[in-house]
Amino acid sequence: MVFANLFFLYLFLPVNLILYFSTKNRTFRNAVLIMFSLLFYSWGEPVWVTLLIFSATIDYFHGLIIEKNRGKIGAKLALISSLVLNLGLLGIFKYSGFFVENFNFLTGLDIPVPAFSLPIGISFYTFQTLSYTIDVYKGNVEPQHNYMKFFMYVSLYSQLVAGPIVRYADVAIEVNDRQENLEDIWSGTSRFLVGLTKKVFIANVAGGFAENYLTGDLTAQSTAAVWFGVLMFSIQIYYDFSGYSDMAIGLGKIFGFHFLENFNYPYISRSATEFWRRWHMSLGGFFRDYVYIPLGGNRKHQYLNLFIVWFLTGFWHGASWNFIFWGLWFGALIIIEKLFLLKWLKKIPVLSNIYLLFVAVLGWVMFYFEDMGKMMDCFAVMFGAKGTGFWDVALEITLLNNVFWIIAAVAFCMPIVPTVKKFIAEHEKVQMPAKILQIPANAVMLIVNTALLVGMSYNPFLYYKF
Amino acid sequence: MKIDKSAYGENYNKERNDKIVKIASVAVCLLLIFVIGILAWALPQPTYSEYEKRDLNQMPEFSIESLFKGEYTLGVELAYADTFTFREGFVKLQAIIEEMRGIRLEGAAIYGPVPGTTEDDIPSSSGSSSSEAESLPSVDSSSDTQSQPEDITSSDVSSESSSSEEQTSSEVSSEPAAEEEDEEVGETVAGIFVYKGIGFELFGGSKSAAEYYASVVNKYGDTFGGSVNVYNMVIPKHAEFGLPRKYQSLSNSEKDSIDYIYSMIDSDVTTVDAYSVLKEHSDEYIYFNTDHHWTGLGAYYAYTAFMEAAGLSYYDYDYYTKHTIENFRGTLYAGTNDQKMYDNPDSVEWCEFPVANRTFQYNKGNMASYFESSVMHGYAKGVNAYGVFLGGDFPLTVIKTNVNNGRKLVIIKESYGNAPATFIAAGFEETYVVDERYFSGSLVDLVNSCGITDILIINNCAAANTKFHISNIESLLTQTYSGAVAYPTESVNG
Numbered sequence: 001m002v003f004a005n006l007f008f009l010y011l012f013l014p015v016n017l018i019l020y021f022s023t024k025n026r027t028f029r030n031a032v033l034i035m036f037s038l039l040f041y042s043w044g045e046p047v048w049v050t051l052l053i054f055s056a057t058i059d060y061f062h063g064l065i066i067e068k069n070r071g072k073i074g075a076k077l078a079l080i081s082s083l084v085l086n087l088g089l090l091g092i093f094k095y096s097g098f099f100v101e102n103f104n105f106l107t108g109l110d111i112p113v114p115a116f117s118l119p120i121g122i123s124f125y126t127f128q129t130l131s132y133t134i135d136v137y138k139g140n141v142e143p144q145h146n147y148m149k150f151f152m153y154v155s156l157y158s159q160l161v162a163g164p165i166v167r168y169a170d171v172a173i174e175v176n177d178r179q180e181n182l183e184d185i186w187s188g189t190s191r192f193l194v195g196l197t198k199k200v201f202i203a204n205v206a207g208g209f210a211e212n213y214l215t216g217d218l219t220a221q222s223t224a225a226v227w228f229g230v231l232m233f234s235i236q237i238y239y240d241f242s243g244y245s246d247m248a249i250g251l252g253k254i255f256g257f258h259f260l261e262n263f264n265y266p267y268i269s270r271s272a273t274e275f276w277r278r279w280h281m282s283l284g285g286f287f288r289d290y291v292y293i294p295l296g297g298n299r300k301h302q303y304l305n306l307f308i309v310w311f312l313t314g315f316w317h318g319a320s321w322n323f324i325f326w327g328l329w330f331g332a333l334i335i336i337e338k339l340f341l342l343k344w345l346k347k348i349p350v351l352s353n354i355y356l357l358f359v360a361v362l363g364w365v366m367f368y369f370e371d372m373g374k375m376m377d378c379f380a381v382m383f384g385a386k387g388t389g390f391w392d393v394a395l396e397i398t399l400l401n402n403v404f405w406i407i408a409a410v411a412f413c414m415p416i417v418p419t420v421k422k423f424i425a426e427h428e429k430v431q432m433p434a435k436i437l438q439i440p441a442n443a444v445m446l447i448v449n450t451a452l453l454v455g456m457s458y459n460p461f462l463y464y465k466f
Numbered sequence: 467m468k469i470d471k472s473a474y475g476e477n478y479n480k481e482r483n484d485k486i487v488k489i490a491s492v493a494v495c496l497l498l499i500f501v502i503g504i505l506a507w508a509l510p511q512p513t514y515s516e517y518e519k520r521d522l523n524q525m526p527e528f529s530i531e532s533l534f535k536g537e538y539t540l541g542v543e544l545a546y547a548d549t550f551t552f553r554e555g556f557v558k559l560q561a562i563i564e565e566m567r568g569i570r571l572e573g574a575a576i577y578g579p580v581p582g583t584t585e586d587d588i589p590s591s592s593g594s595s596s597s598e599a600e601s602l603p604s605v606d607s608s609s610d611t612q613s614q615p616e617d618i619t620s621s622d623v624s625s626e627s628s629s630s631e632e633q634t635s636s637e638v639s640s641e642p643a644a645e646e647e648d649e650e651v652g653e654t655v656a657g658i659f660v661y662k663g664i665g666f667e668l669f670g671g672s673k674s675a676a677e678y679y680a681s682v683v684n685k686y687g688d689t690f691g692g693s694v695n696v697y698n699m700v701i702p703k704h705a706e707f708g709l710p711r712k713y714q715s716l717s718n719s720e721k722d723s724i725d726y727i728y729s730m731i732d733s734d735v736t737t738v739d740a741y742s743v744l745k746e747h748s749d750e751y752i753y754f755n756t757d758h759h760w761t762g763l764g765a766y767y768a769y770t771a772f773m774e775a776a777g778l779s780y781y782d783y784d785y786y787t788k789h790t791i792e793n794f795r796g797t798l799y800a801g802t803n804d805q806k807m808y809d810n811p812d813s814v815e816w817c818e819f820p821v822a823n824r825t826f827q828y829n830k831g832n833m834a835s836y837f838e839s840s841v842m843h844g845y846a847k848g849v850n851a852y853g854v855f856l857g858g859d860f861p862l863t864v865i866k867t868n869v870n871n872g873r874k875l876v877i878i879k880e881s882y883g884n885a886p887a888t889f890i891a892a893g894f895e896e897t898y899v900v901d902e903r904y905f906s907g908s909l910v911d912l913v914n915s916c917g918i919t920d921i922l923i924i925n926n927c928a929a930a931n932t933k934f935h936i937s938n939i940e941s942l943l944t945q946t947y948s949g950a951v952a953y954p955t956e957s958v959n960g
Binding site: 001005006007009010011013014017043044045046047182183185186189190193205211212213215216392393394397398399400401402403404405406432435436438439442443446447448450451452453454456 | 483484485487488489490491492494495496498499500502503506533534536539542543546547550553556557559560563566567568569570571574575576578579657659712713715716
């Protein structure tokens with residue numbers, strides 16, 4: 001199931017809320033969350049829900065074994081076992097097809113390519129359980145003795161299928177004992193609706209444009225049209241993913257959890273280095289803490305470490321070479337920035353913004369096209385190498401037809417909301433009116449998104465691919 | 467002391483107000499969700515959307531297998547969305563929101579993709595007919611509501627046909643009809659352009675598809691050429707003549723495509739030039755504003771071109787007794803909900819069939835029985851008003867007249883062919899109108915059993931560039947019906 005879906009909004013969620021808040025009993029509430037999480041997950045993954053249960057269960061025991069054998073070989077074995085099993089799951093279900101295909105290609109053999117359909121969210125929850133075991137091993141966090149509570153942490157449907165990657169250490173206290181309150185429910189509701197609007201009102205529309213302008217024969221398109229398509233994909237992926245994180249964070253708040261932020265206006269960055277501190281922060285943090293630093297970080301063979309991290313970051317996004325290129329593209333940029341560019345970028349404000357947007361958008365071209373031929377076509381048309389003409393009248397109409405929407409979509413890539421919030425916080429007089437204004441604003445967001453969702457029979461979430 | 471107290475009171479008030487506003491804020495959202503959610507259960511749920519011309523998804527039947535395949539849960543979601551409370555209202559609201567996204571100069575708007583020349587690879591022209599699955603171009607990669615199955619068999623056109631739809635399929639023979647998911651029934655629509663309240667389907671076209679089409683038409687020449695006259699007509703659509711100069715580059719040339727197709731047609735097939743006569747009359751009301759079809763008048767002009775090619779006389783347009791259906795808002799409006807198109811409704815003028823006749827029709831998937839019907843269906847209305855011609859798309863319509871010229875005709879068509887068929891049939895003893903998508907019998911058998919003298923393959927230019935249609939036309943030559951086909955034996959005079 002996905003959040004931006006009528007069935008979820010008008011049936012699943014209200015029933016979930018009624019049952020959850022029908023009693024104050026903590027165990028009952030946790031049980032309700034687990035029940036609905038399993039329903040939510042198995043709704044789209046009725047078979048491979050078993051993997052989720054498997055992954056959660058083994059890491060629950062890994063945690064206990066590590067605690068019992070602290071300092072002994074047993075702890076180390078449990079850690080290794082967790083790594084092998086979790087990465088093994090990923091390897092089999094996500095990457096086996098890719099590996100066999102490339103092996104066949106290199107050797108000329110014809111081994112049948114396994115065709116698993118990627119279980120939803122597997123890249124997210126295996127990383128969550130993995131982080132738990134590693135953190136327990138390192139002594140950063142106490143292991144959870146209560147299986148039900150641990151399973152609730154892993155399966156919690158708000159962030160289960162598309163992140164953020166919530167580390168156990170960050171929510172351990174709330175898993176054991178949390179306090180739902182009006183303030184959180186109120187702000188969580190607004191946050192959820194904002195995320196829903198980002199997904200439905202911006203990302204879905206931008207996605208439609210990206211599809212219209214980036215499918216088919218690109219060499220028949222004008223340069224401006226392909227740029228428009230690529231920019232629309234850049235808008236789509238940001239709003240889609242950050243909107244989903246907003247919804248996850250908002251829902252979490254309603255149930256008393258406080259997840260860390262996952263996006264911080266990445267497109268206002270002034271370097272690739274900064275971009276990755278603002279984009280999918282929970283993933284960047286994961287690779288930093290569990291790969292980069294253990295490899296030696298900046299203390300030894302830093303550039304090799306960076307290469308490995310960015311190779312893996314790309315590969316995590318999908319079992320295809322284009323994602324690897326995309327990861328290495330950022331790896332290369334970050335290395336160049338470390339060598340000399342960052343110093344310059346810091347001195348030139350606007351140009352550095354343009355630089356980042358340019359390289360990020362080029363990155364999204366690599367990300368979008370799994371088909372290398374199309375990717376090259378796209379680059380060629382973008383830089384006028386196909387002589388297809390710069391402008392076309394269809395694009396002109398599309399731009400005019402959507403001019404207000406485009407302005408809004410671009411504007412909200414910038415931190416307007418935090419600026420307004422800061423202003424309100426500093427001016428007591430506007431606080432109450434702002435809160436009152438939020439009542440109709442919430443209602444409008446809900447109704448508008450409902451209207452946009454009605455009739456849209458198929459609405460797949462982008463990050464399901466990963 | 468006093469000051470402290472009031473300050474405390476003020477704080478207390480503020481906190482209380484703050485709490486009230488927050489509760490109200492959450493409550494309003496919850497209330498909306500609960501009320502709409504409950505109404506979704508409580509209100510009666512529609513099963514058919516007149517507007518979109520399709521059956522709405524209904525709750526799927528539960529089975530362990532469909533559950534494990536994920537089909538059951540997906541079906542529940544689709545059904546839930548399709549039968550959502552106030553659905554039509556929400557759909558209208560969506561259209562309004564869409565219009566508010568920007569500016570529309572003179573109502574100019576684009577819906578869906580804009581055609582590049584999508585050169586999709588197809589099996590070489592001699593390729594087997596069963597390969598259509600992989601060569602199907604994505605029919606409407608545009609979003610949500612754009613798909614317009616042209617099936618008109620709604621309750622007000624023929625109650626019999628819609629009721630019989632459920633009991634079909636079991637007896638259908640193997641080939642293409644069996645795998646028609648409804649979204650595949652349309653043509654490759656590149657996108658819709660609206661200007662001053664007139665909708666135009668943009669033409670993309672594909673050279674390889676055009677070649678495929680010509681090769682299939684030539685197969686008809688090879689199969690029947692010696693004994694039966696074979697004609698081919700490709701009809702240009704509205705965009706070809708109607709686009710204002712400034713926007714002509716939006717659509718590729720249909721004339722080029724038609725000329726290209728005709729240039730590849732063998733000499734044992736007669737090509738009929740509908741283009742010239744339509745161009746000549748292009749300032750008349752020959753295409754609808756809000757529907758992707760042509761008007762009866764447009765079809766009439768094509769009819770005169772065909773009759774000339776067939777060596778037969780035709781009626782003067784003034785000769786017919788005419789009727790008009792007002793307030794027609796057709797598929798292009800339904801697909802876009804464009805307000806300017808709403809304000810520019812069409813009228814459907816139709817002519818009474820000029821000679822004595824008996825007309826019979828078949829339901830989808832069933833060639834073993836037929837029912838008596840009529841050529842014109844004057845009660846068609848609303849979004850289905852084009853269904854006045856033949857009542858919509860039936861797999862087979864047989865029109866027998868009191869004409870005595872020894873000529874018996876098969877028309878192979880998609881919905882564009884419905885309107886001209888109602889003129890053409892008056893010039894033949896018997897006319898068998900075959901819908902290339904739904905006919906499940908054997909065409910060869912039909913031609914042999916019924917003593918056919920003429921075959922007209924008539925398609926609009928988009929259909930002639932769409933592999934789904936072409937492969938269907940090709941399959942007609944090889945497919946067989948599993949049971950005995952019943953052809954009407956009734957005669958007009960007795």
